[in-house]
Amino acid sequence: MVLCMNVDTADLIPVTVLTGFLGSGKTTLLNRLVRQPAMKDALVVINEFGDIGLDHRLVAESDEHTVVEMSSGCLCCTIRGDLSRNVQQACEAVEREGGQPFSRVIIETTGLADPAPILHTLMTDHWLAHRFALDGVICLVDSASGISTLNAHRESQRQVAVADRLLLTKTDLVDEERLSRLASHLAAINPAAEQLQVRHGELAAEYVVGSSLPAKGQRAEGWLRAASYAQVSPAMGMAPPTPGALVTMMAPASGPALTRHGEQIRSFCFTVEQPIAPEILEDWLDLLMSLLGDKILRVKAIVKIAGREQPLALHGVQHIFHPPEPLPVEACRDGVSRFVFITNGVAPEAVTQLFDYFQPAQAT
Incomplete structure (x- = not known):
């Protein structure tokens, strides 16, 4: 059965998946987000592709948040089992040290990742599914190269298609006409996703949380x-x-x-x-x-x-x-x-x- 009608999700820890194609500005945004009070006690999972974790160092040195780096491959296809293992180890380490439990999890995917397998893991892994719930998928889109990227890369289209919100970055590098064409392209793929313009990664945390399910009383x-x-x-x-x-x-x-x-x-x-x-x-x-x-x-x-x-x-x-x-x-x-x-x-x-x-x- 695809549905389970009697599961209580009220006490599960929210998870935000941050996706977007190469160069869209995910790490810059993440670096700003983790400094905000709303992201206090967040666990940040960064999926690097390669042996040198530059993104991990950028975020880890910017704040005192717990950061887990996964650099053995692309999270969407080769090391999904590591997601559960690494999150579990991070939670156990905090418990051993008497630290504050994580209030939320942010997963930054590689620019080449199809987010769908990651979402599957959150829903189907026994340990994760009983402790965490998807709070939303946020996709960053480079305003300067977004149209050509969408035309050329299947992964980029899938990132946009599964997103709850779309963040248009580098808007200062394009004119209004080009920005309007990009917005139309994105709306053709995902008509309901809210589009927000972001400059230099500056965005209030409330715009990237709570987007996967309707808010209380929302029609x-x-x-x-x-x-x-x-x-x-x-x-x-x-x-x-x-x-x-x-x-x-x-x-x-x-x-x-x-x-x-x-x-x-x-x-x-x-x-x-x-x-x-x-x-x-x-x-x-x-x-x-x-x-x-x-x-x-x-x-x-x-x-x-x-x-x-x-x-x-x-x-x-x-x-x-x-x-x-x-x-x-x-x-x-x-x-x-x-x-x-x-x-x-x-x-x-x-x-x-x-x-x-x-x-x-x-x-x-």
Whole structure:
């Protein structure tokens, strides 16, 4: 099952993943952030690619925060097991020395990293998942070279696609016209991600925390920004697809490889006006992720569950979901469930028709 409906995440330590392509300014921003009171007692995990940890030294010498360096390879593909081991060792060291427990964790990825495997590790590693929860993904984009980087590098597009917030750096090096074109490129990949301009790494810590789940009392529209996406709905009243049609429908979308901006990344908002039975939600997402999980980069949803007063916030990366988060009734007053998908070549019809496939079971 992709969902676990009874996990309490209230006491978990928040984790912020800081990503962005080479030269986007991650270390400069991190160096400024760790000096702020909001980042007190933070554990900083820096993933270097190579044997000389320059970023580690820059941050470690700038403040007294605990810094863990992982320089044996790229965190997204070769040393994910080290993430759990290094964080665990850092926590144990603080406990032995009688220090203040970590209040949050910041993970800075390499510029070449696809963040999705890192998010998977946070959700699936037994030790991490029972102690930490993703607080948000922050992606830095170099305003001067951002468009060419997006056009040339698949990793850059994926970094933007999974982000909760986008920080545009080096804005003083470009004119307004070029900055506007970059903003449009980014919005085409991830329409709901808030874009903020940052100069010389100066940014208040509150802009990079608390972005993965809706704030207390926040309405669905404010968190999902669903109006930014193309809207699709289930084809109610139509006969569900046959199993053979499902197999055809779930085939990867044809087209060129993801090597140029916008060729495969698609985003849309799927809305369901009636409350969804929990077993239908479970079965639908389970099958969808098992068939197309590697093609679904990010899912965010606020769902009205049949028989439950409180709606649920869902947040998934590829085929892995965070434990659902109960929300106040005010978060979904209209009772409409909204699912925001960012995908690599998955047509909206593949999602909506698969939902329709479960409708007879829901109606009985």
